[in-house]
Amino acid sequence: MNAVSILFGKLLIIFSRFLNIGTGSTWPGHIALALNSDFIKEILKQNSIEIILVAGTNGKTTTARLIQRILEKNNKKVFQNSEGANLLNGIASSLIQIATLSGKINKDFAIFEIDENTLPLILKEVNNPDFIIILNLFRDQLDRYGEVNTIANSWNESFRGLNDKTILILNADDPQVAFLGKSRRNILYFGIDAIENKSDKPQHASDSTYCPNCQEKLTYYSIYFSHLGDWACGKCHFGHPKKVFTSSPTYPISGTYNLYNINAAVLFAKSLGLTNEQITSSLKDFRPAFGRQEILSVNGKKIKILLSKNPTGLNESLKTISGLNAKNVLLILNDRIPDGRDISWIWDVDFEDFSSEFKIITISGDRAFDMGLRLKYAEIKNFQTEENLLKAINFAIDKTPQKETLYILPTYSAMLEARKILTGKKIL
Amino acid sequence: MFQKRCEGRRIKLEIIKLNVGFTDTDLKKCNLLFMGGAQDKQQQIAAFDLMKKKKILREIIENGTPGLYVCGAYQFLGEYYKDADGTVIKGLGILDLYTENPGVNFSRLIGNCSVKMADGSTIVGFENHGGRTFLGKQVKPLGKIMKGFGNNGRDGTEGAVYKNSFGTYLHGPILPKNPVFADNLIKIALEKKYGVSPAINLSPLDDSLEKKARNAIANRLGVKL
Numbered sequence: 001m002n003a004v005s006i007l008f009g010k011l012l013i014i015f016s017r018f019l020n021i022g023t024g025s026t027w028p029g030h031i032a033l034a035l036n037s038d039f040i041k042e043i044l045k046q047n048s049i050e051i052i053l054v055a056g057t058n059g060k061t062t063t064a065r066l067i068q069r070i071l072e073k074n075n076k077k078v079f080q081n082s083e084g085a086n087l088l089n090g091i092a093s094s095l096i097q098i099a100t101l102s103g104k105i106n107k108d109f110a111i112f113e114i115d116e117n118t119l120p121l122i123l124k125e126v127n128n129p130d131f132i133i134i135l136n137l138f139r140d141q142l143d144r145y146g147e148v149n150t151i152a153n154s155w156n157e158s159f160r161g162l163n164d165k166t167i168l169i170l171n172a173d174d175p176q177v178a179f180l181g182k183s184r185r186n187i188l189y190f191g192i193d194a195i196e197n198k199s200d201k202p203q204h205a206s207d208s209t210y211c212p213n214c215q216e217k218l219t220y221y222s223i224y225f226s227h228l229g230d231w232a233c234g235k236c237h238f239g240h241p242k243k244v245f246t247s248s249p250t251y252p253i254s255g256t257y258n259l260y261n262i263n264a265a266v267l268f269a270k271s272l273g274l275t276n277e278q279i280t281s282s283l284k285d286f287r288p289a290f291g292r293q294e295i296l297s298v299n300g301k302k303i304k305i306l307l308s309k310n311p312t313g314l315n316e317s318l319k320t321i322s323g324l325n326a327k328n329v330l331l332i333l334n335d336r337i338p339d340g341r342d343i344s345w346i347w348d349v350d351f352e353d354f355s356s357e358f359k360i361i362t363i364s365g366d367r368a369f370d371m372g373l374r375l376k377y378a379e380i381k382n383f384q385t386e387e388n389l390l391k392a393i394n395f396a397i398d399k400t401p402q403k404e405t406l407y408i409l410p411t412y413s414a415m416l417e418a419r420k421i422l423t424g425k426k427i428l
Numbered sequence: 429m430f431q432k433r434c435e436g437r438r439i440k441l442e443i444i445k446l447n448v449g450f451t452d453t454d455l456k457k458c459n460l461l462f463m464g465g466a467q468d469k470q471q472q473i474a475a476f477d478l479m480k481k482k483k484i485l486r487e488i489i490e491n492g493t494p495g496l497y498v499c500g501a502y503q504f505l506g507e508y509y510k511d512a513d514g515t516v517i518k519g520l521g522i523l524d525l526y527t528e529n530p531g532v533n534f535s536r537l538i539g540n541c542s543v544k545m546a547d548g549s550t551i552v553g554f555e556n557h558g559g560r561t562f563l564g565k566q567v568k569p570l571g572k573i574m575k576g577f578g579n580n581g582r583d584g585t586e587g588a589v590y591k592n593s594f595g596t597y598l599h600g601p602i603l604p605k606n607p608v609f610a611d612n613l614i615k616i617a618l619e620k621k622y623g624v625s626p627a628i629n630l631s632p633l634d635d636s637l638e639k640k641a642r643n644a645i646a647n648r649l650g651v652k653l
Binding site for chain 1: 432554556599604605637641644
């Protein structure tokens, strides 16, 4: 039965590539699961692959890519579910793509990027994965997922079924993520350095400032961004874990959030016994995934894309480009299903902190005028709105002086669209 | 939002954040109230605090102090909220309405929406709620839902009005995209504070961007503004 699914799925993948209708990263899996709901479980059982699950609101793609790079450079055979295909059907599709007709997979490691809501489902399919890496939990796509606490609760619930074989790699600075490790064994914590990253004020996008253990308001000794920081509960004394890995031997990409992604990936590598030298040399020339600080060049002008799909993400992108002395910015706000249809999150972004930072701001996307309104209320005046993305991109590039960089901050579907325009290629 | 629209007309405005533990005096100082929803956990904490101040809040609302109550706050002003698992959470009982969540097998009411108000104007926004609200006789609906679900997805009503208090499911947020509605609240607050009549006329502001944002969503919903 599974052989039929695999064969059919593989044909579907070839077909869709041939016809250029996307890479077929979800449909084959969708069909395989419809024919056999245990497809994922059975294929994985048949093979002895070490399984790494990477979950969290922001940073999954970058972290998975870092891990893949480290493993491959150290002679391990690795495969991964494709970008954006992080629901069950995407994971099944990745198995179809890589397996022989008999279901054999000739790889050492599987890295699965998992969507927040899919994590409990995938834990049912993969009984005890070897590693689970949890990066963070922020507000994202409220229309699809409901609230952060609901997700945290369902994670907690599903983690109860895990045995101690699974190594949990958790973000110590995120209270709800750290809480997942409470009274469990085999946990490694990562975080970032408290002194170097201290910020003075809490951001509006802050999501979880109540104790996950007893609901009391948490005390923060320092906040790095959003609700990430050095926290403790004054009532039940549940607090920030003590032993936390914060210092990777190398940081190949910039941005505070990338400190977390890198520390998580490196902590994983260290748990396999890799040395600092091995890790550093494998991450030399590491290039981020598309749309994540990816650099393109058009008409001799540099364009840097920073995917910014939720309040925390956009706050961090603004901080990062402001640190890079950005002058030319293009904001693109779409409200399609992959972006989340509810765009009210833009009002939780601290644009006020950047009111006189940028020289020329262009705004585009399905909800360009809503973004314009947001900037208006942040007392930002030097912006232009253009709903048509092609026109907006041309305008923004045109206004960017030679030798300067245009920074594009798009939501997810906007990132794919902008990239397609800029590179002339369709990617998903 | 209120601040910017007042500044533009040289109306002095002070915003007091009433966090958990605020006093009756703080509340009495206010000429205009705004309360939003939050995540369940945060909302429970705020609700527990508000229950202790129920009496004074009722007095203020009965007095005609204008207020805008969105989503969770709107539900909480009612008689009760019945959870998805059947647990009944007592509300403040100030507005004659109740809310029931039909359970996990029913989908949340989510999407862009538009509402025709009694005065013929239209407000637009985004709704996202699991609970279905039903109005009693003491309150009037805020308006008629044109596109979207509104209070309960059945009776065509959206929100509730009682004296000068307005409850609604629309966020998006509601004020920036509906400047006429926002101005109306400012007007009521001023009239109430200074006891003036005839009605106050606010000088117009440049709302061209607001209009474009409203039009973009109205076009998508296929409604006329």
